[in-house]
Amino acid sequence: MLTENPRVVFAKRPGNSIPIPGEHVIFESSHSTIDLDGVPLNGGYLTKTLMLSPEPFMRERMRELSVPSYSTHAVLGAPLVGFGLVVVLRSEKEGIKPGDRLYGLTPWEAYTVQPYIEGRANYNPAEAPDYTFDVDALSLQIVPDPKGAFPWTRYFSVLGAPGLTAFCGFEGCADAKPGETIWVSSGASAVGMVVVQLAKAKGLKVIASAGADSKVEYMRSLGADVSFNYKTTPIAEVLKEHGPLDIYWDNVGGKSLEVAIEYSRLHARLIMCGAISEYALPYEQRHGIKNTNMIFKKRLRIEGFLVPDLAPRLAPRFYAEMPLLLAQGKITAKEYISEGLSSGPEALAAVLREGGNEAVGKPIIRVALD
Amino acid sequence: MLTENPRVVFAKRPGNSIPIPGEHVIFESSHSTIDLDGVPLNGGYLTKTLMLSPEPFMRERMRELSVPSYSTHAVLGAPLVGFGLVVVLRSEKEGIKPGDRLYGLTPWEAYTVQPYIEGRANYNPAEAPDYTFDVDALSLQIVPDPKGAFPWTRYFSVLGAPGLTAFCGFEGCADAKPGETIWVSSGASAVGMVVVQLAKAKGLKVIASAGADSKVEYMRSLGADVSFNYKTTPIAEVLKEHGPLDIYWDNVGGKSLEVAIEYSRLHARLIMCGAISEYALPYEQRHGIKNTNMIFKKRLRIEGFLVPDLAPRLAPRFYAEMPLLLAQGKITAKEYISEGLSSGPEALAAVLREGGNEAVGKPIIRVALD
Structure with a gap:
């Protein structure tokens, strides 16, 4: 048939x-x-x-x-x-x-x-x-x-590629220490929501941004200390008040990266998980970052990563720890x-x-x- | 008196x-x-x-x-x-x-x-x-x-702050492996001339640039495989022919950093030892870097460093190794x-x-x- x-x-x-x-x-x-x-x-x-x-x-x-x-x-x-x-x-x-x-x-x-x-x-x-x-x-x-x-759908979020991405980037690149401050852009995205929770679990102060008020509310429910809508609140204002940053989780690139550099602390780590603001734009229309001298002056580390690079080292821990945390209700999605x-x-x-x-x-x- | x-x-x-x-x-x-x-x-x-x-x-x-x-x-x-x-x-x-x-x-x-x-x-x-x-x-x-x-003047170059800067940045940030390719900008500067020699000693292919023909000649005499005057030869042309880069030693920032990103290989390391092109310029007049998406796509690491950060770990090795190399004629200045x-x-x-x-x-x- x-x-x-x-x-x-x-x-x-x-x-x-x-x-x-x-x-x-x-x-x-x-x-x-x-x-x-x-x-x-x-x-x-x-x-x-x-x-x-x-x-x-x-x-x-x-x-x-x-x-x-x-x-x-x-x-x-x-x-x-x-x-x-x-x-x-x-x-x-x-x-x-x-x-x-x-x-x-x-x-x-x-x-x-x-x-x-x-x-x-x-x-x-x-x-x-x-x-x-x-x-x-x-x-x-x-x-x-x-x-x-937990529901089967979790295999797409916290237990799937987005969760593994968040875990590899955070555990592999952030060098996070309790008490530090992180800004997670796209904090309500599939990756961002996991980063927010991993950062809270590690004892960080979490600043999270998204482009809709419903998402701002959601990030707050995940434990973000500062949660804001970047379409209605200037990013620089928030970082000036709640920064400086020890870690920036970048899903955006371009202008956001420039602002993050501006409000970074000495030895901050900026993790590039994506640069969605730049992919589809021709060179001329992209925002040019003009404060690269601050990478030197503040001795920053800007690092791009892709899961396949880090998975051989970190995936075993991910598969061992994440389902348990999820079943225990210590992480959600x-x-x-x-x-x-x-x-x-x-x-x-x-x-x-x-x-x-x-x-x-x-x-x-x-x-x-x- | x-x-x-x-x-x-x-x-x-x-x-x-x-x-x-x-x-x-x-x-x-x-x-x-x-x-x-x-x-x-x-x-x-x-x-x-x-x-x-x-x-x-x-x-x-x-x-x-x-x-x-x-x-x-x-x-x-x-x-x-x-x-x-x-x-x-x-x-x-x-x-x-x-x-x-x-x-x-x-x-x-x-x-x-x-x-x-x-x-x-x-x-x-x-x-x-x-x-x-x-x-x-x-x-x-x-x-x-x-x-x-060796002459007392060496205490200002290879044995002084420039030499220590080159040593700390190269040993602390480059993760250099034999056979890799490095571009050293300002390769005839006090720092650059040491980086060129450390890189050669490590078995790297060295591309070095400077702004005068006399310096191009000098960098060649230090062992640079490719030595060019960036005022008369477009950087992109040289990197296209002799790259891609595994390491970029940046003393310049701005436009040079953008070109280096463009011609970097997967997992390249870009070391910011300075950003002299940007210090004295107002924001508006600086060159904006528009290819930050490549930091993610190529999983690059851009890192600024200052000697005092790395000296506690690396200065003892520097003071043990450098005078000997100098006395043996294995490094010069x-x-x-x-x-x-x-x-x-x-x-x-x-x-x-x-x-x-x-x-x-x-x-x-x-x-x-x-």
């Missing part, structure tokens, strides 16, 4: 704009069909997509082919590829059986024969810049049934669910709009109930 | 310009006299200045009082204070006897009762920014007679002597002009023969 296999396809590079639903990223309800019982597995396994996660790195993969970056390019005409939670329907692969749930990179479609072929980037290390990471290497991994200790694969294109655009929207929580697209 | 005590006085803050001899910095041949046999020592010691050293940090100390920086301010109306080599004439201080030679901070005058009072900055840690270092803490230290193994205290103001201005001048070597002012 043939089943429809709807998908979200990468149709056109968005250039400098946010990918527009229906133009750059298109939901196709009846692109193809699949025979769930008979499709050849070729030693792999068939999965049903339960949930998907729109994330900023997916935008970066849509850039022009000529632009180098930390990630491989997304494949035009193929389904988007992003983090997902899938359940196994059939398997020919040792160690994977029907009913297993896995989290990791998967195409934005209802059913997939894994490892997926469509959407996989053509990665040739000899031709790519040395800083380009093969995103498709983030393959699916079995995740245990939390059996009520929130997810914001949109229903159906058809909501995918708009969910992705929402993540990329400056300040996102009023909705609080890590956005997740629920594709199927079970 | 009274002896003339000529001096070089800090007469006026230079604002955005280079300190002009005769206006901001003035040589006074007969400001005061001193009784060398009778002047009270108050438990200290009397020194005769043999040599002095004009250095960029002295310019930074002349900034407006409202401008924060890594150093305390120079004192208006007092002699300049900088690194000098002095000989002891009389002493009431234990451990210091006539004939001893000392290197360290001293006023720009012929004779001084030490510790000096005039020119000492009023430093109050409670009022100064936490990144402001009390320059006067760099007090005079006895230096041994090299007895022909060059000094450029100007004669007489009266040449001081112009010698200082020359250090601060972009590209300095054609003269090769660490500039030294010879105040007295012995």
Whole structure:
């Protein structure tokens, strides 16, 4: 019996704009069909997509082919590829059986024969810049049934890529000491909400910013000592009153980084987890940082990191500590669910709009109930 | 008997310009006299200045009082204070006897009762920014007679503050590995010439730049693999051909830092030892760095350092290793002597002009023969 296999396809590079639903990223309800019982597995396994996660790195993969970056390019005409939670329907692969749930990179479609072929980037290390990471290497991994200790959705936030990102960056780059002050930009983002909590747990004073009042409220509920909306309160004003900073968690780059440098203390650490303000802008339109002399004068350390660099050292600790903290209620998270694969294109655009929207929580697209 | 005590006085803050001899910095041949046999020592010691050293940090100390920086301010109306080599004439201080030679901070005058009072900055840690270092803490230290193994002038270059700066920054921040590529800006400066040699000794490929052809020649003689004049050859062109960089030694800041980021490799380290292009410029006129997103994408580490931060850990190694390397001829240096205290103001201005001048070597002012 043939089943429809709807998908979200990468149709056109968005250039400098946010990918527009229906133009750059298109939901196709009846692109193809699949025979769930008979499709050849070729030693792999068939999965049903339960949930998907729109994330900023997916935008970066849509850039022009000529632009180098930390990630491989997304494949035009193929389904988007992003983090997902899938359940196994059939398997020919040792160690994977029907009913297993896995989290990791998967195409934005209802059913997939894994490892997926469509959407996989053509990665040739000899031709790519040395800083380009093969995103498709983030393959699916079995995740245990939390059996009520926490919802499955946590595998996308605090236990997923965002949580691991927060953990690796904070534990690997911050050198945080109790009593120090940190500013977390995008403090209500999937990564930011974990950084805020890790910093509080370490005894830091936490300043957190976001672009919506509902998020300001949420960051406060997570324990942020100072929580503000950067759209209505000047950042410099807040840092002048509540700084100086020992640590800055940067998801933004550009102007925010400049302000952070201005209000940094001697030997502050500035961690670049992203530079979303700059990705889509041409050089001329970007904000130029003019206080680099302060990097020297204050002896600052500005460091960019990517999870794959630090995971070999820190992931084992993450997987040992985080589920426990979560089950004990010592760390929390929130997810914001949109229903159906058809909501995918708009969910992705929402993540990329400056300040996102009023909705609080890590956005997740629920594709199927079970 | 009274002896003339000529001096070089800090007469006026230079604002955005280079300190002009005769206006901001003035040589006074007969400001005061001193009784060398009778002047009270108050438990200290009397020194005769043999040599002095004009250095960029002295310019930074002349900034407006409202401008924060890594150093305390120079004192208006007092002699300049900088690194000098002095000989002891009389002493009431234990451990210091006539004939001893000392290197360290001293006023720009012929004779001084030490510790000096005039020119000492009023430093109050409670009022100064936490990144402001009390320059006067760099007090005079006895230096041994090299007895022909190397000239006394080396105490100003490879064995002095510039050499220690190069050693601390290179050993403390570079994480250099054989086969890597480093670009040293101001590679013929007192600091740069040591970095070039340390890098070569470590097996690195060294790209070095300076602003005069004579200096390009000198850097080549020190072993630089690629040596160029940034005034006649575009930096980007050189780095495109001979890069990418694993390490950048930055004495300049601004535009140079931006180019270095552009031509950096994955996980490159950018060491800020200064940012001379920015100090004297108002914010509006500075070059804004627009490629900070590459700090994240390439996972770079940009780090500022000041010697006092690293010296507790690295100075012992420096003092153990450097004199030996020098005596063995494994590291070398060059000094450029100007004669007489009266040449001081112009010698200082020359250090601060972009590209300095054609003269090769660490500039030294010879105040007295012995």
